[in-house]
Amino acid sequence: MRVAVIGTGYVGLVSGACFADFGHTVTCIDKSTNKIDLLNDGKVPIYEPGLDQIIEKNAAEQRLFFSTDPSAAVRMADAVFIAVGTPTRRGDGHADLTYVYEAAREIASLLDGFTVVVTKSTVPVGTGDEVEKIIRETNPNANVAVVSNPEFLREGAAIEDFKRPDRVVVGTDNAEAVEVIRELYRPLFLNETPILISKRRTAELIKYAANAFLAVKITFINEIADLCEKLDANVQEVARGMGLDNRIGSKFLHAGPGYGGSCFPKDTLALAKTAETVDSELKIVNSVIEVNAARKMKMARKVIDFMGGDVSGKTVAILGLAFKPNTDDMRDAPSIDIINGLEKAGAKIRAYDPASMNEASELMKHVMYCDGPYHAIENADVVVIVTEWDQFRALDLDRVKRLAKEPKMLDLRNIYQKSYMEKEGFIYESIGRAY
Known part of the structure; x- marks a missing residue:
């Protein structure tokens, strides 16, 4: 055809x-x-x-x-x-x-x-x-x-x-x-x-409803991750226990710094606005929009707290800028809110992403964009993993320790095991995992 x-x-x-x-x-x-x-x-x-x-x-x-x-x-x-x-x-x-x-x-x-x-x-x-x-x-x-x-x-x-x-x-x-x-x-x-x-209208709604539901799943597990941190529990084990239930499923139950990208942010907002026009408020969707926006900003605070409450004059290595791996899309990426929040607190940012640095440089002018992960880690006071690119999953940890000022890592994607990182000599924190 x-x-x-x-x-x-x-x-x-x-x-x-x-x-x-x-x-x-x-x-x-x-x-x-x-x-x-x-x-x-x-x-x-x-x-x-x-x-x-x-x-x-x-x-x-x-x-x-x-x-x-x-x-x-x-x-x-x-x-x-x-x-x-x-x-x-x-x-x-x-x-x-x-x-x-x-x-x-x-x-x-x-x-x-x-x-x-x-x-x-x-x-x-x-x-x-x-x-x-x-x-x-x-x-x-x-x-x-x-x-x-x-x-x-x-x-x-x-x-x-x-x-x-x-x-x-x-x-x-x-x-x-x-x-x-x-x-x-x-x-x-x-x-x-x-x-x-x-019908045509039903098909249009299917798209919005599907994206909104996935955004709900992401936001739900992120809030459960916060609860896990308060209760000395492990969000990955909670998510696995939930996901093995066929009625729930395991996809989109990965705790992290919040959703971004070209679809979920604008589609949840558009669906909520559509509902408003016909006087049918979507309270769950509205709450998801609010909670997700707050979460991305909260991640900057998490870095600051990890550094003892003060990052003024500190160098933060950000690994990953795109909203997810295998894309160069920076639209509503959590890294933007995290970096903006850290810069306002006085931190200096060194960053690396395999695909999105050209796009990121148009949005964030004061960041030092590096040639690779180890270049970004040089003389950093803390390493923060923001996007779970495969090349960040098996970093040479001895090299990381040699290059960084201190062996500190905040893993916002839970790609490393806490016990392993501590055994390797890192001061390590992740999302929603007490162990």
């Missing part, structure tokens, strides 16, 4: 590349000339493991194209995916749908023959209705079906998630559109991937 993808951000680029890898002919479209030039030169503007190989392969085999001009691709497309950003709107917390509606207007005038327009961006309930209204007002003769097909991609594991998803959600009551979507995802039938067909 022929596919046009509007937007070459994270979702659009991964989706377009994977559809091409399924055998479809895909054109990814973006207004940014710089982005399109980079992609046409074989360079990928985002960090996602394996994505560069898939793009290179499918571009070479003439299945994947990049352009700033949507005209030909949209006219020839069986399906047009809208995969533009929906950031939090300044001032009120709602999702900003400006780019979605601009894409809808641009698509409308180009449609030729029956076309499925698919909203891939994460959008509030009712957005599909407005997209359809815009298209029909702009082009009354358009033969179009507007479908919701939300993405469930984890940064750092997006290709695996696209090709082996838990489910594919399709929101439409148009039978012809369902068949187009089924054909697009036909390679997944070999894995017997469930395809859930629902």
Whole structure:
């Protein structure tokens, strides 16, 4: 099939590349000339493991194209995916749908023959209705079906998630559109991937509800971790005991410095704001938003307390800046609040991240960005693990002790065992573990 993808951000680029890898002919479209030039030169503007190989392969085999001009691709497309950003709107917390509606207007005038327009961006309930209204007002003769097909991609594991998803959600009551979507995802039938067909508004809500529930799990275990510290318990053992219950499951029960990234912060807020507009308050979701924001700031205080209540003039080595490993995404990363809090308290920051330092340097100007973990640790008064990149899981601890001023480590991701670190001569603290 022929596919046009509007937007070459994270979702659009991964989706377009994977559809091409399924055998479809895909054109990814973006207004940014710089982005399109980079992609046409074989360079990928985002960090996602394996994505560069898939793009290179499918571009070479003439299945994947990049352009700033949507005209030909949209006219020839069986399906047009809208995969533009929906950031939090300044001032009120709602999702900003400006780019979605601009894409809808641009698509409308180009449609030729029956076309499925698919909203891939994460959008509030009712957005599909407005997209359809815009298209029909702009082009009354358009033969179009507007479908919701939300993405469930984890940064750092997006290709695996696209090709082996838990489910594919399709929101439409148009039978012809369902068949187009089924054909697009036909390679997944070999894995017997469930395809859930629902009304469009229900599909839009499924995405928000899923992300909000995962944010609840993360926030819940973080609060249990705080309780464990007060009660001399171990949050990892608590989480394992909970996760072995099939009704709960073990995923997203890892205590840490709070969630960040491109999805959970903005999606929980957008869901709460949507509920407000129809007078249906989501008290649990609102509490999660509040608790998570406070937790990230609380982590700076945890570092200060670990250092005896004062970090003025001290050097803190921060290992990991991105909100999670295997991505360069700095959006709402806990490291931002931690570093800002430490700098306000007078600390000097040396930091290293394998992928996100260019992005981080735009947000935090006074940090010394280092060439590697050991460079960051040189002459540090304390080492703080913020993101659990694999290369931080097996540090040369003797080397760490030689380079740092003191053998002090605060592990905000619980990647080391307390007894082992103390045996190795470290003053060590983690999250929610008395032992």
